[in-house]
Amino acid sequence: MAGAHPRIDGLRSGVVLQGVDSPGEFRAMVSAIDDAGFDQLWLTDSSLHARDPYSYLCLASEVSPRLLVGTAVTNPMTRHPAIVTTSIATVDDVSGGRAVLGIGVGDRPLTALGLEPAKVADLEESIHAIRSLLDGGTVDHTGSLFSLRNAHLEFPPSSKIPVFVSASGPRTLQLAGRVADGVILLCGLAEAGISWALERIDEGAEAAGRDRPHVALFAYGCIDDDEDVALAAAAPIAAWFPQTVPLYCELAGLDSDVARAVRERYVGGEFQQAAEAARLLPREFVQRMALAGSRRRSTEQLRALRKTGVDSIHVFPLGDDRGTTIQRFATCLRESAS
Numbered sequence: 001m002a003g004a005h006p007r008i009d010g011l012r013s014g015v016v017l018q019g020v021d022s023p024g025e026f027r028a029m030v031s032a033i034d035d036a037g038f039d040q041l042w043l044t045d046s047s048l049h050a051r052d053p054y055s056y057l058c059l060a061s062e063v064s065p066r067l068l069v070g071t072a073v074t075n076p077m078t079r080h081p082a083i084v085t086t087s088i089a090t091v092d093d094v095s096g097g098r099a100v101l102g103i104g105v106g107d108r109p110l111t112a113l114g115l116e117p118a119k120v121a122d123l124e125e126s127i128h129a130i131r132s133l134l135d136g137g138t139v140d141h142t143g144s145l146f147s148l149r150n151a152h153l154e155f156p157p158s159s160k161i162p163v164f165v166s167a168s169g170p171r172t173l174q175l176a177g178r179v180a181d182g183v184i185l186l187c188g189l190a191e192a193g194i195s196w197a198l199e200r201i202d203e204g205a206e207a208a209g210r211d212r213p214h215v216a217l218f219a220y221g222c223i224d225d226d227e228d229v230a231l232a233a234a235a236p237i238a239a240w241f242p243q244t245v246p247l248y249c250e251l252a253g254l255d256s257d258v259a260r261a262v263r264e265r266y267v268g269g270e271f272q273q274a275a276e277a278a279r280l281l282p283r284e285f286v287q288r289m290a291l292a293g294s295r296r297r298s299t300e301q302l303r304a305l306r307k308t309g310v311d312s313i314h315v316f317p318l319g320d321d322r323g324t325t326i327q328r329f330a331t332c333l334r335e336s337a338s
Contacts, residue, residue: 177204
């Protein structure tokens with residue numbers, strides 16, 4: 001990642017939010033995130049489920065003069081790659097060169113738009129087109145997903161905008177290893193799953209003759225001394241894995257019959273709507289895949305994650321008190337360094 005920003009005890013860190021808060025509430029959260037010492041703020045691109053991330057990233061950059069700001073993640077299905085290019089270049093201009101583009105194939109919110117996730121090949125073509133436009137090039141492209149005709153960006157950014165690829169499955173992990181400046185790793189928090197994902201990233205990097213890109217691990221969950229509260233908040237993201245990338249469930253030891261039952265009951269455009277399916281998951285599995293416990297437990301979990309080889313860890317706070325989880329995450333990160 002570009003930029004000279006303070007770290008929490010040597011490890012880069014960030015916060016991932018959905019644009020569900022009012023502008024005033026969002027400003028207050030950004031200010032608290034900046035004060036807590038995080039490096040980066042990410043905003044999801046959740047179509048109809050949240051406010052526009054590019055607008056909120058511009059707002060965030062006005063509140064904080066320091067935080068890197070990025071999408072986590074946009075996709076080429078709801079936004080043409082040329083529109084992605086213009087949007088992220090604008091964020092970079094407004095923020096003074098602090099933008100990061102996170103992009104992936106898309107997820108369940110696409111269903112409300114009658115769309116399916118992009119093919120990995122289309123994602124790769126989109127990344128190449130976006131990079132060429134951001135570099136000031138002229139692009140002609142005819143593909144199965146999008147076309148460009150003598151296309152160029154009138155106001156290219158003055159600095160290089162890093163492109164991070166969101167990845168869980170083997171093909172997107174290998175793609176990220178081949179072409180990305182960084183990987184947004186969505187694999188849960190079980191060490192076996194992280195190791196498997198890093199191997200796939202390394203396969204892609206080795207095939208391209210390059211070093212492994214920056215790996216940003218996303219840690220969803222809730223930190224609360226009442227572990228029942230933390231588990232209830234975190235369980236829906238754990239239910240996302242049987243539905244979307246069941247391989248990680250096998251690596252984390254989830255019974256196949258339970259995984260099948262979760263898939264059958266999983267509903268909703270966002271994982272937060274999967275509470276019924278999540279109730280089927282055993283406590284131990286939820287705590288392997290997410291932050292779902294006390295400050296002491298979370299500190300130990302983060303201490304172990306520091307040893308996995310990831311370059312940064314970013315909290316996606318869940319539950320009714322996201323601000324408290326963000327503050328506790330910062331504290332746990334500091335305590336996990338010892």
